[in-house]
Amino acid sequence: MEDINYIKENRLEDTGFAYTLKLISGKYKMQTLYAISLNQGPLRYNELKRLLTPISFKSLANTLRELEAAKLIYRKEYPKIPPKVEYGLTKLGESLIPVLDAICTWGEKQMK
Amino acid sequence: MEDINYIKENRLEDTGFAYTLKLISGKYKMQTLYAISLNQGPLRYNELKRLLTPISFKSLANTLRELEAAKLIYRKEYPKIPPKVEYGLTKLGESLIPVLDAICTWGEKQMK
């Protein structure tokens, strides 16, 4: 009944569904989160760049900034030469991984 | 180890994850599937148009065609005047709903 109302009242955009999509939609956001998860630990800027090939520097920077703003990843800077920056999942980001895993699992089933 | 290899070999794109995303990425694809699911039954063209506001006719037509090509929805035409066409979830499409539900649930938790 709740769901029915949502949809009847044309407010799909007020559901948690739309809320989540707003945070993770974009060409590389989910891939970025998933790459960090698969690595089982934080990744450096250039590692992400390589893993997300063919992403551009600009897209990567944007993606990381937006994910950080959404508190899904954290950015840790090591002030030294040469510079080193790591990106890892926050608790919030980790809580999203089961969802991404479900996406992966579903795909694996269909592939064979 | 499998996962590690995937990521080390820069083949995130060969995972089930990428496979799934290819089918459901696009501005309105997941929303379309979810709307049909929430309705607990097939929806007509104009109903979808309304529910997915502010989608355009062109985007809606494209979205429906691509989802149908991916066998996630079916199209049923009633040959009569006035025309009536229904779009519903296939078995494959239904199998994806738990994943979309997970996305919704996650969002609901964060909203409060």
Place this chain on the structure above:
DNA sequence: CAGAATCCTGCGCGATACTG
């Protein structure tokens, strides 16, 4: 090494009009 800055491009998507 990790970006910022700049300029450029495609195309996903929208708006509108038309049709069986």
Place this chain on the structure above:
DNA sequence: CAGTATCGCGCAGGATTCTG
């Protein structure tokens, strides 16, 4: 009612260059 056809554009994303 359920779509196509046409035209046009914003903006996400790309390519390249520069810097602390």
